Ligand SMILES: Nc1ncnc2c1ncn2[C@@H]1O[C@H](COP(=O)(O)OP(=O)(O)OP(=O)(O)O)[C@@H](O)[C@H]1O
């Protein structure tokens with residue numbers, strides 16, 4: 606079988622090699638056969654009408670070739686695509702550009718839309734300016750991309766819904782534990798204190814001892830209930846604002862994990878509305894959980910600040926760095942943090958720190974809906 610080398614013919618240095626191989630000259634290449642059999646659509650536009658189309662191009666519009674020839678360009682695309690298609694045509698015919706690569710929506714004979722990727726250039730045809738183009742039917746690709754976009758959108762909505770539902774549930778449980786359980790335990794402790802006082806008499810030593818232990822146990826139970834309530838939803842977030850809640854959480858983190866913490870916050874309250882402050886607090890909580898689980902850090906630094914235009918926060922650890930080991934399959938923490946950030950219109954970035962360790966940055970332009978006096 607003879608090898609056809611068309612591409613290299615223009616290069617003089619390759620001519621002798623090509624000739625030695627018996628390569629065809631451009632003029633001898635059977636272009637007609639190639640064009641007619643092409644799996645890509647091929648067309649020629651003259652005076653805004655398709656004056657040539659191969660079978661593939663006509664079939665993209667659901668027509669036989671004979672039916673398709675002569676159709677006006679504007680009749681072959683969706684109404685909203687007409688201005689762009691005609692403008693692209695004029696730019697090439699007028700010589701502003703030689704060729705354009707673009708996507709458009711064609712209308713098939715049965716009214717269905719076909720998504721096309723086109724690449725067309727200006728040529729001379731019968732002494733006039735015309736366009737020759739190549740087209741691919743990318744409808745399946747566009748559909749798959751659209752499905753992917755929609756499914757990502759749904760996933761995002763689901764994440765937001767879960768976060769909001771979880772937040773509501775945590776707040777409700779925190780209130781129940783603090784107010785209802787805490788109230789009952791305090792009453793029980795009060796009654797036990799009365800027993801304690803009444804048994805502080807000779808002959809009641811055993812009962813007095815039991816009551817003493819029970820009062821201590823009850824106090825521990827009250828403290829535990831308070832801690833659980835705080836874990837679920839820190840009261841400081843609502844009462845003292847984001848800055849103080851972050852400071853207290855960092856102090857508790859230092860105690861719990863034996864890590865040094867440094868917190869730098871402005872003197873004035875951070876100007877965030879309650880719902881936004883909650884999301885920021887949860888992002889920091891999730892990031893600190895990661896530090897505790899993955900980083901093996903000695904020091905964690907938190908800085909945050911705001912001016913009239915923006916809020917920003919940075920959390921840095923001096924641990925092993927985020928790329929130290931492959932992420933666990935099914936890990937959701939970073940995804941959930943990103944969605945929380947997106948929910949409040951903030952940009953979250955988690956990356957290797959400048960001096961090792963991991964750095965998280967959160968930036969948010971402040972608009973009226975983000976700001977609130979309570980935070
Ligand atoms: N501060 C950090 N230092 C080192 N590695 C980290 C840090 N934060 C995150 N990583 C790495 O990034 C991965 C992904 O974190 P992510 O929070 O998404 O998942 P996870 O903590 O493993 O699981 P979970 O879904 O319970 O949060 C972690 O598995 C860990 O390898």
Ligand SMILES: [Mg+2]
Pocket residue numbers: 891894895937938939
């Ligand atoms: Mg995590």
